[in-house]
Amino acid sequence: MPIHKINIVPTWSFRDDSGRELDPQLFSLLRHIETDGKLTTAAKAVGISYRHAWNQLNKWADFFGTPLAELQKGRGARLTELGAKLVWAEKRVIARLEPQLDNITSDLNLELSRLLEGTRPRLRLQASHGYAVELLPRFAQAFELDLQYRNAREALASLGREQCDLAGFHLPVSMLSEEMKSLPTRLLKPRAHRIIRFIIRQQGLMIAAGNPLGIEGLADLCREDIRFINREKDSGTRLLLDEMLQRSGRGSSDVLPSAGTEFTHSAIAAHVAAGMADVGFGVQAAAAQFGLDFIPLAKEQYLMACHQRTLEQPACQLLLQQLRGDAFREAVSGLPGYDARLSGEVLAPDELFAEMEN
CATH class of the missing domain: 3.40.190.290 (D-Maltodextrin-Binding Protein; domain 2)
Structure with missing residues (x-):
C-alpha cells in the first residue's frame, strides 16, 4: 500500500464589496514572473495558456485598481511594486506559519498512517x-x-x-x-x-x-x-x-x-x-x-x-x-x-x- 502524506499550505482570500474573490493561482503566476522574468515561461510553469495568464493579470489589475506586472518589449515581464509586495506577503506568511503548520501536519500524518498502515x-x-x-x-x-x-x-x-x-x-x-x-x-x-x-x-x-x-x-x-x-x-x-x-x-x-x-x-x-x-x-x-x-x-x-x-x-x-x-x-x-x-x-x-x- 502506498504511503499517504498530507501537506498543509496557507492560501489567500481577497474579496471586494461586490463579492469577487482573488484566484490563488495568481500568486503562483506572480512568483514565476518574479523568478523567470517572462510571462510565457511563467504561464507554462503554472499550467495555463499565455492568453489566460494575460487575462488573469488584467482581471486582477482591475480588482486592485493598479497593474501587478508590466510587459516590456524585448525585456520580458517584471512585477510592479504591488505585485512584488503581494509575492513578498505570501512568502512572509508561509515563513511565519511554517513551524505551526508543520506541527499540525506531523500530527495528522501520524493519525493517517495508523489508520491506513497500522502501528x-x-x-x-x-x-x-x-x-x-x-x-x-x-x-x-x-x-x-x-x-x-x-x-x-x-x-x-x-x-x-x-x-x-x-x-x-x-x-x-x-x-x-x-x-x-x-x-x-x-x-x-x-x-x-x-x-x-x-x-x-x-x-x-x-x-x-x-x-x-x-x-x-x-x-x-x-x-x-x-x-x-x-x-x-x-x-x-x-x-x-x-x-x-x-x-x-x-x-x-x-x-x-x-x-x-x-x-x-x-x-x-x-x-x-x-x-x-x-x-x-x-x-x-x-x-x-x-x-x-x-x-x-x-x-x-x-x-x-x-x-x-x-x-x-x-x-x-x-x-x-x-x-x-x-x-x-x-x-x-x-x-x-x-x-x-x-x-x-x-x-x-x-x-x-x-x-x-x-
Missing part, C-alpha cells in the same frame, strides 16, 4: 525549525517520525520529562562559553544520555543584494541608519548572536536599532528581502532562498540528544541509518552553508564538550 515504530523528535530538519520526514522510512518544532530549552526539558525521544539543540563550533553550554550540561547526564550529530550550518548576516548600505560585520549593526530584524528570545540563533556581540564588547542584540522579531530563518530573510529591515542574522540557506547577500560569521553544530536506551529502539536505528546514508547527505549538500558529513555519529555529552574545548 509502526515511532520516534518523537522535538527540535527548532530549520532547513535540514524539514528534510527528515522524507527520510522516515519504515518508522513514524513525530516531529514537533520547539526551541532548544523546551526540547531538552521535554526530553528530561520523557515527553520526546530526541531533543534538538545547537552549539557553535568554536567560542563556546560557559553560558551557552549551561543548558545542555544541566539537563544531560554523561552516563544516561547520548548526542547524535545532525548537521553543521553557517550563520551570518543577511543583507540586501549588492549590499547598498555597505554592511561589513557586527559593528554595523549598531549604526543608527541600520534597521535590524531579530529572532525571538530563547532561540538558539539569538543566543549565538548575543554571544558574538558580547565577545566584541557590544552588549546584546536587545540594544540594536530594531525592526522587530521573527520566528524562523526564512521569516528573517523575507523581512530583509521586502526592505522592511536592512539586516538580519541567520543561516546562509535562508539568504540564498530570498536572493540576499550573506556575510558568514560563525559555524554552528545542530545536535540531537537522547537517552542511551533510545539508541536501541528500532525507529532510532532506522533514523541513524538514514542520517549516515548518501541520500540524506546529498539532500543536505543542496542547502547553501550546510554540511552533513558527520551526521549520524553518536558520542557522550562529555566527549562532545571535551572536543569543543580543545
Whole structure:
C-alpha cells in the first residue's frame, strides 16, 4: 500500500464589496514572473495558456485598481511594486506559519498512517525549525517520525520529562562559553544520555543584494541608519548572536536599532528581502532562498540528544541509518552553508564538550 502524506499550505482570500474573490493561482503566476522574468515561461510553469495568464493579470489589475506586472518589449515581464509586495506577503506568511503548520501536519500524518498502515515504530523528535530538519520526514522510512518544532530549552526539558525521544539543540563550533553550554550540561547526564550529530550550518548576516548600505560585520549593526530584524528570545540563533556581540564588547542584540522579531530563518530573510529591515542574522540557506547577500560569521553544530536506551529502539536505528546514508547527505549538500558529513555519529555529552574545548 502506498504511503499517504498530507501537506498543509496557507492560501489567500481577497474579496471586494461586490463579492469577487482573488484566484490563488495568481500568486503562483506572480512568483514565476518574479523568478523567470517572462510571462510565457511563467504561464507554462503554472499550467495555463499565455492568453489566460494575460487575462488573469488584467482581471486582477482591475480588482486592485493598479497593474501587478508590466510587459516590456524585448525585456520580458517584471512585477510592479504591488505585485512584488503581494509575492513578498505570501512568502512572509508561509515563513511565519511554517513551524505551526508543520506541527499540525506531523500530527495528522501520524493519525493517517495508523489508520491506513497500522502501528509502526515511532520516534518523537522535538527540535527548532530549520532547513535540514524539514528534510527528515522524507527520510522516515519504515518508522513514524513525530516531529514537533520547539526551541532548544523546551526540547531538552521535554526530553528530561520523557515527553520526546530526541531533543534538538545547537552549539557553535568554536567560542563556546560557559553560558551557552549551561543548558545542555544541566539537563544531560554523561552516563544516561547520548548526542547524535545532525548537521553543521553557517550563520551570518543577511543583507540586501549588492549590499547598498555597505554592511561589513557586527559593528554595523549598531549604526543608527541600520534597521535590524531579530529572532525571538530563547532561540538558539539569538543566543549565538548575543554571544558574538558580547565577545566584541557590544552588549546584546536587545540594544540594536530594531525592526522587530521573527520566528524562523526564512521569516528573517523575507523581512530583509521586502526592505522592511536592512539586516538580519541567520543561516546562509535562508539568504540564498530570498536572493540576499550573506556575510558568514560563525559555524554552528545542530545536535540531537537522547537517552542511551533510545539508541536501541528500532525507529532510532532506522533514523541513524538514514542520517549516515548518501541520500540524506546529498539532500543536505543542496542547502547553501550546510554540511552533513558527520551526521549520524553518536558520542557522550562529555566527549562532545571535551572536543569543543580543545
